[in-house]
Each structure stands twice: as structure tokens, then as C-alpha cells.
Amino acid sequence: MADLHTRGAATGAGDRSRPRAVLPALCATQITSWGILYYAFPVLNPQITADSGWSTGATMAAFSLALVVSGLTGIRVGRIIDRRGPRTVMTAGSTAGVLSLVIVALAPNLPVFFAGWLLGGFAMAATFYQPAFAALTRWWAPDHVRALTVVTLAGGLASTVFAPLTAALADHLSWRETYLVLAAILATVTIPAHAIALKAPWPPAAPSPVDTAESPSAIARSRPFLLLTIAFTLSAFAMYAVVVTLVPLLLERGYTTAQAAWALGLGGAGQTLGRTLYAPLARRTGTTARTTTLITLGALTAAALAVTPGPYSLVIAVSIAAGMVRGNLTLLQATAITDRWGTQHYGRLSALLSAPAMTASALAPFAAAALASILGGYPELFGVLAGLAAASAIVATATSVQGRE
Numbered sequence: 001m002a003d004l005h006t007r008g009a010a011t012g013a014g015d016r017s018r019p020r021a022v023l024p025a026l027c028a029t030q031i032t033s034w035g036i037l038y039y040a041f042p043v044l045n046p047q048i049t050a051d052s053g054w055s056t057g058a059t060m061a062a063f064s065l066a067l068v069v070s071g072l073t074g075i076r077v078g079r080i081i082d083r084r085g086p087r088t089v090m091t092a093g094s095t096a097g098v099l100s101l102v103i104v105a106l107a108p109n110l111p112v113f114f115a116g117w118l119l120g121g122f123a124m125a126a127t128f129y130q131p132a133f134a135a136l137t138r139w140w141a142p143d144h145v146r147a148l149t150v151v152t153l154a155g156g157l158a159s160t161v162f163a164p165l166t167a168a169l170a171d172h173l174s175w176r177e178t179y180l181v182l183a184a185i186l187a188t189v190t191i192p193a194h195a196i197a198l199k200a201p202w203p204p205a206a207p208s209p210v211d212t213a214e215s216p217s218a219i220a221r222s223r224p225f226l227l228l229t230i231a232f233t234l235s236a237f238a239m240y241a242v243v244v245t246l247v248p249l250l251l252e253r254g255y256t257t258a259q260a261a262w263a264l265g266l267g268g269a270g271q272t273l274g275r276t277l278y279a280p281l282a283r284r285t286g287t288t289a290r291t292t293t294l295i296t297l298g299a300l301t302a303a304a305l306a307v308t309p310g311p312y313s314l315v316i317a318v319s320i321a322a323g324m325v326r327g328n329l330t331l332l333q334a335t336a337i338t339d340r341w342g343t344q345h346y347g348r349l350s351a352l353l354s355a356p357a358m359t360a361s362a363l364a365p366f367a368a369a370a371l372a373s374i375l376g377g378y379p380e381l382f383g384v385l386a387g388l389a390a391a392s393a394i395v396a397t398a399t400s401v402q403g404r405e
Contacts, residue, residue, distance in 0.1 A: 018139055023147060025197030026132045027154035029094070032189040033127040034155055035162025036182045037097055037120060039268075042247050043166040043261050047175040054110055060244075060365040062110070062117040066100075067365075069121025070128070071358025077125050078134060078351030085202030086135040087194065093126020094190035098183050105179035127190065129155065130354055133334045134347040138203060141343050145279060148334050153275050156327050159243075159268030167261040216345040220352050224340065228291075228399040232333055233356040234392030235295045238385040239326055240361035241368040242302050243267075246319065248369075249378035253309050263319045270323025271330070278331040287339045288400040292393050294332050297325045299389035306382035333357070340401040 041063050049056050080089050096119055103116030125131075132151055140147040162182075169178040219225055246267070250260035281290060301322035308318050337349045372381040 019197070019200035021197035022135065022139060022200065023150060025193040026135070026151050029090075029127065029190045029193050030129065030132060030151055030155035031158045031161060032186060033094070033097065033124075034158035035165075036101070036186045037124055037127070039159040039162050039264070040166040040179070040182055042244050042264065043163050043257075044170060044175045044178060046247075046251070046257065047170055051175060054113070056369055057366060058110055059113070060369050062114045064362045064364070064366040065114060066117040066121035066124060067362025068359050069118060069362075070124035071355040071362060073122050073125035074130050074358060075348070075351040075355050077131055078347035078349075080347075081131055081134045082345065082347035085138075085198070086131050087198035089126050090131055090135075090194040090198060091191060093123045093131070094186070094194050096120075097123030097127060097190070098187040101179050101183035101186065105176045105183065127194075129330065129334065130350060133350065135198065137338065137343055137346045139200075141338075144338065144343075145282065145331075145335060148331060149275055149279055152327065152330050152334070153272050155330075156268055156271030156275060156323070160265045160272070161268075163261045163265035163268070164258075167258055214341070216348050216352075219341050219345075219349060224399050224401045225349075225353070227395055228336060228340075229353055229356055231291070231295065231392045231396040231399060232336075232353065233360045234388050234395065235298060235329065236357035237360035237364050237367075238302060238389040238392070239298055239329065241364035241385050242305065242322065242382065243326075244365045245368045245372065245378055245381060246305070248372070249305065249382065250315065252378050255312065255315075259312060263316055266316055267319040267323035267326075270320035271327030273320070274324030274327030275331055277324075278328050281328070282335070286400075287336075288397065291332060291336075291396045291399060294325060294328050295389060295393040295396050298322075298329060299386045299393060301325050302382050302389055303386035306379050306386060309379075 045056065045059055045063075048054065048059055052059075077089055100116050100118075100120035100123055103119065104113060105116075107113035107116055129152070133148060136147040136151060137144045166178060166182070169181055173181065214222075243264070246264050247257070247260040250263055251257065255263075285293070301318065304318045305315075305322065308314055333354065334350075336353060337343075337346055341349065368381060368385075371384060372378050375381055375384065
């Protein structure tokens with residue numbers, strides 16, 4: 001046991017162990033959870049609407065409900081993890097995710113379909129990046145950026161693995177059977193991984209730096225925190241709408257479902273590539289400059305997708321570039337709290353910061369489909385999304401915290 005503590009990171013609160021199984025387990029569960037609970041839906045939704053007769057707006061609203069629930073529930077999840085650790089809540093989330101997909105797959109009508117995604121929202125809050133980030137920030141501080149990078153590198157492969165896999169399954173099975181197969185994969189990978197790998201003792205939080213020793217409530221009411229929340233919320237709406245509507249955009253332009261799924265999946269590979277660049281970027285840029293630059297790049301890639309109908313190779317290249325930016329934006333949000341206010345209340349503050357962004361991303365599928373109809377098509381929609389991202393970059397210029405740049 002003493003040897004374990006010798007290998008732990010000094011955080012100011014004494015040496016703490018870094019359980020070896022945690023990082024590989026979270027890598028596997030992030031790929032699987034995101035791939036199945038999130039990325040499978042945009043691939044399957046055209047088949048869902050065609051088979052069931054439900055409108056695209058209705059099915060998108062159900063998926064949006066899950067994301068709203070995820071954002072709101074995440075605040076409570078963050079507080080629980082701050083106090084007790086991630087094992088119980090992430091294992092429960094995995095179980096809920098499996099049950100939610102079974103309900104969705106067997107849903108005889110829209111109310112049951114909505115109920116399945118309602119439960120799926122809790123599963124997302126308890127298994128996606130935020131709880132994993134809270135766990136790694138506590139166990140790995142002060143070297144948490146490296147651990148966060150590793151797990152997001154893996155998570156970036158979620159769409160690369162599961163978008164094409166979902167499309168391949170859907171070629172041979174109904175969407176209901178496909179979701180049942182995916183539920184079985186989710187159960188096999190994530191439930192035992194969370195239950196077994198996350199059972200290490202939960203260390204005490206490191207104290208905040210002297211110049212940021214504010215209560216979490218005071219920080220959450222501060223001008224930098226509120227502006228940062230607005231910037232991330234606008235950016236999240238734009239970027240998640242891009243992800244969810246990329247397949248319909250390409251279908252509208254005449255590409256096949258398989259081609260659209262590969263474009264979405266290779267965008268995930270771009271996320272992985274982009275995340276390898278975040279650590280050197282963080283060493284060379286200030287917090288506010290980095291925030292503004294990455295959000296601006298998100299606006300530019302959305303605009304590029306709006307004006308790039310082909311050839312297919314160029315579409316793939318732009319999708320990969322957009323994925324690279326999204327990958328960095330994930331790490332940007334993961335480190336936003338520690339860069340400005342330290343690690344002591346990471347779970348709570350990170351959840352408060354991400355809840356509006358998750359709500360915006362929840363509205364993105366439904367709102368994007370409605371906007372595309374109003375605007376006359378998906379290229380026009382992508383132009384509007386680029387403008388929203390640009391507005392969020394302007395807001396981000398005012399998010400610096402005195403003494404932390």
C-alpha cells in the first residue's frame with residue numbers, strides 16, 4: 001500500500017494513489033457509452049421514423065429530452081462524486097443505460113419511446129465525460145490534464161467505432177433489433193468495468209489555491225463564470241447541432257447512409273487526433289486566448305461544412321477538421337474549472353458549468369431540424385450555426401480570472 005502512495009501525485013493534501021485499472025476502464029466505457037447512447041441515434045433515426053411513422057421532430061424531441069435530463073441531473077451527480085466517488089453512480093448509470101435502450105427498442109408508441117430516453121438521460125449524466133472527468137481530476141491531480149487527454153483520446157473513437165458498426169447492424173437488422181444488440185454490448189462492457197475498476201478509495205480533495213479560495217456558490221455567481229457558461233452554451237448548441245445534423249446534410253446532398261455514417265465516424269477520428277494537440281496548445285497559450293481561438297475554429301469548420309457539397313474526399317477532410325476542433329473543445333471544457341478556480345469543488349462547478357451547455361445540446365437536435373425546415377435546407381442551417389459559434393467566441397474574450405492567466 002505504501003508503494004501505491006509513493007506513485008501517487010502530490011497534491012498538497014498528501015500523496016494519493018492512482019488506481020491502475022481506472023484509466024483503461026474509463027477509456028473503454030467512454031467509447032462504448034458515447035458510441036451507443038449518443039452516436040447510434042443519428043445513424044438509426046432515419047430508419048426509426050420510416051418504420052414507425054413517427055415524425056423526425058418527435059424522435060429528435062425524445063433524444064433532446066434525454067440530453068436535457070442529462071444536463072440537469074449532472075449537477076446532482078457532480079456533488080455525489082465530490083463526496084463519495086464515482087463507482088456507485090457510474091455503475092448505476094450503466095445499468096440505467098442498458099434498461100433505457102431496451103425500452104426504446106421495444107417501445108410500441110411514442111410515450112414509451114420518450115420514457116426510454118428519459119431514463120437514458122440519467123444514464124448519460126452518470127456515465128459520460130463529466131463523471132469520468134471528476135474521477136480523473138481527483139485521482140490524478142495535479143497531472144490530470146494527461147489523464148483527461150488519454151480518456152478523451154479514447155472517447156473520440158466512439159463515433160469512429162459505433163457509427164459504422166450501427167450502420168452495418170442496421171443493414172441486416174431492424175432498428176429495434178440493432179438497439180437490443182447495442183444494449184447487450186453496453187451491458188457487457190460498462191457495468192462490470194465501472195463496478196470493478198472504480199472501487200479504489202476516494203481521496204480527499206486538494207485545497208484550492210489561496211487566490212481562488214472562494215465558495216463554489218460565489219464562483220458560480222461571478223462574472224467570469226457566468227460569461228464562460230454563456231460562451232460554452234452557445235458553442236455547445238452549434239457543435240452538437242453540427243454532429244446530429246451532419247448525416248441529414250449529406251443525405252440531402254445525395255450521399256448514401258453508409259457514406260454519411262463514415263463521414264460522421266471519421267469526424268470522431270479527428271477528435272482523437274485533435275486531442276493530442278491540446279497539451280502543447282495549453283502550454284503555449286493563455287486560458288482566455290485558448291478558449292476564444294478554439295471556439296472561433298469551431299465556427300469556421302461549421303461554415304466550411306455549409307459551403308462544401310463535394311467532392312466526398314473534401315467533405316471527409318472538413319469533417320475530420322471539425323472533429324479535431326470538437327476534440328479540443330472537450331478538453332477545454334474539462335480543464336476550464338481547474339485553469340481558473342482550482343480542483344477543490346471540481347465536480348460541482350464543472351456540472352454547473354456544463355448543465356446549460358448540455359441543455360443547449362439537448363435542444364440542438366430538435367431545434368436544428370426545425371431550423372433546417374424554416375431556413376430551406378441543411379446548408380443554410382450550418383451557416384446559422386457558424387454564426388452562433390462566432391458569437392460565443394466574442395463572449396469568451398471576457399472570461400479571464402484575475403491572477404489566473
